[in-house]
Amino acid sequence: MANYTAADVKKLRELTGAGMLDCKNALVEADGDVTKANEILRVKGLKGVAKREGRSAENGAVTSLIAADATSGVLVELKCETDFVAKSPKFLAVADQLAAHVAASKPADIEALLASEIEAGKTVQAFVDEANANLGEKIVLDRFAAYEGAFVASYMHRTMPDLPPQIGVLVELDKADADLAKGIAQHIAAFAPKYLTAEDVPAEIVESERRVAEETTRAEGKPEAAIAKIVEGRVNGFFKDATLLGQPYALDNKKSVQKVLDEAGVTLKRFTRIKVGI
Template identity: 70%
Template sequence: MANTTAADVKKLRELTGAGMMDCKKALDEAEGNVDKAVELLRIKGQKGVAKREGRDASNGAVVSLLEGGNSGVLVELNCETDFVAKGGRFVEVANALAAHVAATSPADLDAALASEIQPGKTVQQFVDEANAGLGEKIVFRRFAQFTGGAYVAAYMHRTDPDLPPAIGVLVELDQENAEIAKDVAQHIAAFAPKFLSREDIPAEALDAERRIAEATAREEGKPEAALPRIVEGRVTGFVKENSVLEQAFAKDSKKTVQKVLDEAGVKLVRFARFRVGA
């Protein structure tokens, strides 16, 4: 049996992200051959991929990649535990996916998973290898990409200083303004709007809110004559809560986000907000 050193184990861990004891066993079985040990870990890891399919991957990281000031990518990669989420190998995988999306601009997640990230290797296979190496269910959950805009910026928020960012926001403005972009992105991170403006809220969502508001008002015994006013008031409240432009601005609640943008002479074109597991 080969004499496995701590340096050999460290090197194998860096290459695969596998646990220390798994690396030690693989090196022993491979008689000290690192390349063969990598193969053994991949084989053993892949056997466990199917078993992990049903597990909950609610931890993870959000990463961003900005290019040239007018393009940006946001990626969410999930895993099972915060222990894996804060590991260097996991974050490397997330960053590699962000770089791949930036370079290839896939149409959607299915297209991204089917595309080649390395010669002869799809993104799905790449993620499966991470699954095998890290010993947990790893899921490329979603991505957002803004390209060709006037100015694109990102804000990343850590909910725990020991973990990678759990909330990421990508914003596109119609002109460069780093301060406003940061302020608005931070606001979006904190207040989680679902839509850009009232016009972006689907009609069916507003109709559903009206039905709920009317039924609730009747349950509360409100007068029939007052129902239209009450219903529209509650729908307006729903719009203000869910449309970023109509929300009260985080740094000055006397102003809406729209007012802050107007005063700065810029327009928020679009945004994306990811929160790990949400």
């Protein structure tokens, strides 16, 4: 006879997230001791972490946490291998716990985050490895954003209705305006600007765009006297596309995002857009 009960299997599955057959085998090996079986599964699972290192983790979720007074907020991207795991309650619980830890600990960068303690004696890296072991997939935490300011808001977008949010946006304004913050964040989610202003674009990127614009203009046979003006127009077009403040506003494309902010008397301090796997 089996030296464990159906209740033991259920309890072990709840503790570990492991499959039914794996739980049954662990209970047999542990002679029905649920605690020992839990340890057996953890050891076996953690051994599999290294084997999964070479796998691709392009699915997952973005989660956010905004303070009750909206003066701070975080975005966290947690990646996994399949959409099946991405929408599982256990995976989403891990993501939420990581977001709460980021909000509480305010790490300087990803290295500091992974090295910080999320539970007594357990680093975030160990916590992620444990999730890797329990869920049986490569789990990756390599991006987050944390803001503090006068007003912080987020917008989360689902690309598929049965999946968790795949795109997350965090914005910081210099004063409270929930409706405007939501509209700007939705715009960012849809149009994916790379920079806030033209001044934020790295000089080497600008020079590359200018060089391409000049070579294209000359190849088109434009008059020499007109080249400088055409090139400048094309570079300005690049700024309009690549910078948030220069883009036509999604909810009123007759106005730029900058114009909408100016009319509201609000300054957008910064933004972060995270799309899972990109």
